[in-house]
Amino acid sequence: MARQMTGAKMVVQALIDQGVDTVFGYPGGAVLPIYDEIFQQNSIKHILVRHEQGAVHAAEGYARATGKPGVCLVTSGPGATNAVTGLTDALMDSIPIIVLTGQVPTFMIGSDAFQEADTVGITRPCTKHNWLVKETDNLSPVMHEAFHVATSGRPGPVLVDIPKDVQFATGTYQPAKPSTSHYQPQVKGDMDEINELVAAIETAKCPVFYTGGGVINSGPAASQLLRELVDATGFPITSTLMGLGAYPASGKNWLGMLGMHGLYEANMVMHDCDLMINIGARFDDRITGRLDAFSPKSKKAHIDIDPSSINKVIKTDIPIVGDVGHVLEDVLKVWKSRGRKTNQSALAQWWTKIEEWKSIDCLKFTQDGKTIKPQYALQRLEALTKGHDRYICTEVGQHQMWAAQYLHFEDPNRWMTSGGLGTMGYGFPASIGVQMGHPEALVINVAGEASWLMNMQELGTAMQFNLPVKQFILNNERLGMVRQWQELLHGERYSHSWSESLPDFVKLAEAFGAKGIICSDPADLDDAIMEMINHDGPVLFDCLVEKHENCFPMIPSGKAHNDMLLGEADTQGVIDAKGSVLV
């Protein structure tokens, strides 16, 4: 039923109609009418962040942990520009979020008004789509379409820029209805290609499933179908950083993560396989290593909802455009109807080879002495939290890779990390978003001290809204990954890669009213972690770790999958000049 109301009220009404229960935001002059409406209702909780970047990452964390789109509300000008990093992050990782920005009144646009920025211009390349709404009557259809675009096809961030006069003016509110716009991405895969994939599955001697964030984005049903297909075929499976949890880490066919800091067995399987089934991953450069040496013997199938992912960097033999869930359902149906065939004897040999690679035990490390190894800290964190209803966020760097290696994920939507953009400062606000989506769960942000400081102001948010997020900081007083690259590539000249003048994290926590824990002795670690888990409130855990530990295994820049460094002994002179220009 169409009703008359102000633009500001329409915004709130549209959010309610779209099932939104939480908005992360920060007020300012150009969104005051919307904040006035938020003040006068109880359906939507508003989480006041301390910086707009935090709002966007929190919305991302919320979206990834709940499967629902995240919503942010920020003001014009600096509010909008502060949201840009989060938008780009969400675009790279295909996270559905809706960012609402205030704008100066329509009659002032272009006059360099106070807090004016060309928000749709600035955010055009870092959103999936954006709108500047100049008529109040258009506001509700645009709001509903924004949710449709953010969540359909390959998900992504969208932005709606709303001038202040449009918020004040009265217009007609159109209720939400199924989108009739031309934007309706294809979800069913082509049956000819699916048949070709099934035929390849039936005969493959050395197959591998290589899965990515697309499986998580497709929804829980896709993860279930993937598990069924993997277990029924008996094929090994590896995953990108983004796809962890789609197949359980305890599953018998699990190889662990692949890529630059992936497991030896996973990368060797990728290199030597004869059938690679890419499900919802995008042949990112962290995965492929040297392109001309990437999996040279394999036939490659690629299931992706985004046609532009197919053949972008790696030539695909069996391209299937469609939603992972829909396509896997069809693949299973066809494979079963054709008699559930696989090449059993070849598979047995393939697994024998895989077991040999596994026996290298590429993640082994020795915890001795009085200094905590970061790997050991994560191993203990895993052991002491795995029984919990647990969600893990990370910042970006060495700790992120160690977390991916040493923490184990049994379910999708449990792992929130900035994969594509690699945004330091992502994890803390993301953990706040996750905790909002799952108030009773144990939410841990595995961080490095440098990343964590990038959005430390959000400790105020966590305190204000009583969100008991656990900040597990592996403090090596270094920008660990930068330091590692300088050691390997730049003659051990550690240019600006150490953290000078660090705060006392315990006192910092206490300054905000939170709990701080410091731990430097391996013998105290378990008790300290238990103290963190058992504390009802935000905790800042300052875990002092070995300062010069490098992250292994590692595929150096410009090298192939079968050219991995397994430890310190392998590192001398491994990256040539050509490799050193890569990132």
Added chain:
Amino acid sequence: MSALKIKKGATSHSAYNLRPTFSDVVEKHTLAVLVENEPGVLARVIGLFSGRGYNIESLTVAEVDHQGHLSRITIVTTGTPQVIEQIKAQLGRIVSVHEVHDLTVEGPSVERELAMFKVAGQGDKRVEALRLADIFRANVVDSTLNSFVFEITGAPEKIDAFADLMRPLGLVEVARTGVAALPRGD
């Protein structure tokens, strides 16, 4: 290798991967892109080309369906087959884009461009310019005692040829619209 088995020239889902990719040969393609006629849509298309490092040789845009709110952007671009496929796929996923057609591979098409040439000169050169314009079926749209403005329509190669001839005859200024193109037949 198999290609995506999608009918030629159907919708935005069709415009990728009809031929073998990963060749090093740089090809020139004319793309017709039907877009929502809304503010910023041209910036989205151009931003894609600049942001991802693709070439634009020529670009024209105008509304073609007032009621349907559709504009047609005709882009002439160059790249290896892989890059061309990427361009089409990337264009296809812009939310404001309705259809992407690769006129170069979807069958025969006609391409036309309009150009205006200002040629200044006197005496024999002026007579020669007028004579050549007649041969090229260019119209005189402005004339003074010292200059002509010619209007010429044709394939880009024809316009290039006319420009080459006018240059020694006193060519002062050129304006070209860029290519508009349609598939032949029904």
